[in-house]
Every structure is written in C-alpha cells, then in structure tokens.
Amino acid sequence: MDRKSIFLALFIFIIIIFSLYFTLEENPIAPPEPPVENEELPEEELEDVNFSIFNNQQQELQLESELLKNFKEDQRMELRPLKADVYSLNSDQLLYTLKGDFAVYYSNDQYLEIRGNVLIESDRYQIEAEELDYYLNRNYLEGRGSVKITGSEFNSRAASFNSDLDLRNLKLKGDNGQAAVDFGELSED
Numbered sequence: 622m623d624r625k626s627i628f629l630a631l632f633i634f635i636i637i638i639f640s641l642y643f644t645l646e647e648n649p650i651a652p653p654e655p656p657v658e659n660e661e662l663p664e665e666e667l668e669d670v671n672f673s674i675f676n677n678q679q680q681e682l683q684l685e686s687e688l689l690k691n692f693k694e695d696q697r698m699e700l701r702p703l704k705a706d707v708y709s710l711n712s713d714q715l716l717y718t719l720k721g722d723f724a725v726y727y728s729n730d731q732y733l734e735i736r737g738n739v740l741i742e743s744d745r746y747q748i749e750a751e752e753l754d755y756y757l758n759r760n761y762l763e764g765r766g767s768v769k770i771t772g773s774e775f776n777s778r779a780a781s782f783n784s785d786l787d788l789r790n791l792k793l794k795g796d797n798g799q800a801a802v803d804f805g806e807l808s809e810d
Contacts, residue, residue, distance in 0.1 A: 663690035663699070670700075676731060676757035679710040680786055682719075684726070696729040703735060707786070717743035717788060721753065731757040739764060743788060746772035750782070760786050768793070 670689040674682040686700035703724035707716045722737030733755040741748040741764075751766025763783040770777045770793070779793035 661692070664693045665689075665691040667691070674726070674731075674733075674757065675710070676760075676786075680716070680757075681708045681710055682706070682733075682757070683708065686724075696727060698726045698728070700724045700726065705733075709787075717741050719753070719755070733757065741788070746770055746775075748782070755786075757786070762786060762788075 705719040721735035735753040750764035
C-alpha cells in the first residue's frame with residue numbers, strides 16, 4: 622500500500638468514528654414536534670368584559686365576565702364567570718340578575734347557556750339551579766338541577782322550571798307533576 626491509500630483509509634476511518642460518536646450521543650437532537658392540527662383556539666381572549674345584548678322582547682342583558690373567549694367562526698362566546706343584569710327596555714327597570722360559574726352565548730341563535738351555581742335574583746324572589754338555558758328569541762328560559770325558589774313568604778323545591786323571560790309565568794316541575802305560578806297576579810295584590 623502506498624501512502625495515499627493509507628491516508629485515504631485513515632480519513633474514512635476517522636469520518637466513520639465521528640459519525641458513530643454523534644449518532645450515539647445521549648441527548649440526540651429531537652426533531653421539532655409537528656403543530657397540533659384541529660385545535661380549537663378562540664380568536665380573542667378578553668378580561669373584565671362588559672357588553673349588552675338586546676332581544677325582540679324589549680329586553681336588554683348587560684353581561685359581565687372576568688374572562689371571555691370569543692370563537693368568531695363558531696359564533697359563540699365563552700364567559701367565565703357570568704353576571705347578567707336583565708332590564709326591560711320599556712321602563713328601564715331592572716327585572717332580575719343572573720349569575721353562573723360558566724356560560725356560552727351563541728350569537729346566531731340568541732341562546733345563552735349558563736352552567737354551575739346558577740342564581741336568579743329579583744326583588745320578589747330568588748331561584749337557584751345547576752343549569753339554565755336562556756332563549757332570547759323565543760322569550761323562554763328553563764332551569765334544571767336541584768331548583769330552589771325562595772321568596773319573602775314562600776320556599777319551594779323542584780326538579781326543573783320554565784318561564785317567559787319576564788319571570789311572570791313560572792312553571793315548576795317535580796318528579797310527581799307540575800305547578801304553575803303567575804307572578805303577574807301576585808304583584809297586583
């Protein structure tokens with residue numbers, strides 16, 4: 622063997638050793654993780670938000686939330702927690718206040734879904750429930766889950782309730798049947 626062949630063999634041998642050394646290293650360079658697809662992220666995340674919703678029943682909901690996630694493409698907003706003051710547009714009178722741990726407002730459907738420690742407070746009574754579905758365009762609301770209604774002269778429990786948005790035509794449902802309360806007639810006395 623001549624010198625050139627020895628140097629060439631030595632050079633190839635060194636390259637092989639270096640390549641084995643770098644491939645067997647304890648902390649190899651990891652390829653970057655591919656981006657997560659189909660992850661649903663909000664277009665906006667806002668803190669301490671106040672805004673109003675108006676419906677065709679002459680009512681205004683003034684919504685407040687500490688954290689709002691706006692999913693514009695889905696036409697929905699997630700609010701955590703929720704406080705809503707419901708006003709009559711005819712008289713600018715506060716009808717009642719809604720509170721809950723979590724809410725989703727679907728703007729296309731004019732539907733508000735409130736979950737967790739739902740509380741409705743008016744000057745006549747207070748309603749507690751686990752869930753509340755609030756249909757602005759249908760003038761209808763429905764609450765479920767350990768419903769408790771208290772007033773100055775009454776106390777009642779039910780499995781669910783429903784009413785118009787003014788809470789004047791309240792219907793309670795229990796396991797054994799249904800009772801109706803017309804608060805319009807009660808307030809006239």
